[in-house]
Amino acid sequence: MKFGTAQGTIAINTPSRTQLFRTLAERFSAGDGFALATLNLDHLTKLPLDAEFAAAYQAHDLIVADGRPVVWLTRLSGQQSVELVPGSDLILPLCDLAAKHGVSVALVGSSEAALAGAAAALQTRVPDLRIDYVKSPPLGFDPSGAEAASILAEVAASGARLCLIALGAPKQELFAARGRTLAPTVGFASIGAGLDFLSGHQTRAPAFMRKLPLEWLWRIFQSPARMVPRYAKCFAILPALTLQAWRQR
Template structure:
């Protein structure tokens, strides 16, 4: 199931798969065809910082089948540490690409997360603009009890389960329920539902080109600061310690 060793790198003790979009799509196609399960994590600096201090999240992160680079900070850290990582696949682009390819390959999707309005609007949008998309079900993210949701997912056995509960909740949820879920590919994709609905704007292309998408997001959602800033400094310190060989 795993790609060749040339595309795997260890960064701060985390095994990262340096997959291009096409590598990732072949990995996903193979898993779906052979009926295998795979939990794919789109990794950002905040997650790297969290797993260093949070045991439960550490378990979820390290036991996933694939960790691909989402946040640009990971690429910067890799450069500082002399590791060459070529590819970065932002969660929202991954979701768009899977939905596009899914129409050709007849993959079925289940959407879990966001508010009732947003997830409903996302599904309606897909029905109108991407009518070949097979939607096996959807549910909002404001739930306490997972069992009815797991039952709903298992009735339709989706090929791809997209979980937009925000990190770390989505990774923990997939990790905890993985063995109960009858879905092949499981991916936590943060706020991508909101972006694809047009509710949150993605950073303008200039910001994306300059790799400042994170700055745009913080400016447009200042409440993220109190979470992101400490994580950013923790991540920076982890990279620095590694670079200087401080234990």
């Protein structure tokens, strides 16, 4: 499906997990960077209203479907092969692939405590992984500012060639898009709350709720003040997106 944004349209261009990891392995082997975005309904509420966010998405090499509504909408439009690829589920496989290719990792975002916990968890679960850079930007961090440029330079200088970004949307996508220019040999993957889940600073929904799928309900119970408005906006755009998907068949 072609999703409308403030800067034209975007679409899922990497429909399966198999294709994603084949492409990433090729990039690692060739020494090429990339930017990986995980498209969900929250992003789709923002993209038509935020030209900078939309332009950042356009700069991403790889876009996967993070969220069942995005999968359903894409399939409804006629693209039947698309699979669910949640960003939080990508962290360990990405790090495992990086370790196999001798690629070191940078962690950017979240909090210092969460990053320390995530780094420890990753080292335990992927023993051959090398983490060469860890940075928690301060509150109010501007991904378009001078500090972001400095962090990107530090990431590149560290030797890391995979950067996991946990800044939330749209900051993480803006940071990744800028990284494609300032650190072109680094692969950037925006993974939202994934490092917080890995470190235990947030509790992810149980597997049965994710399968149903009711993870959104779990997140509402955990953080109602933040999540109720977010999901209200998500549900509000579903009817129009469904109609658009049907018309694109």
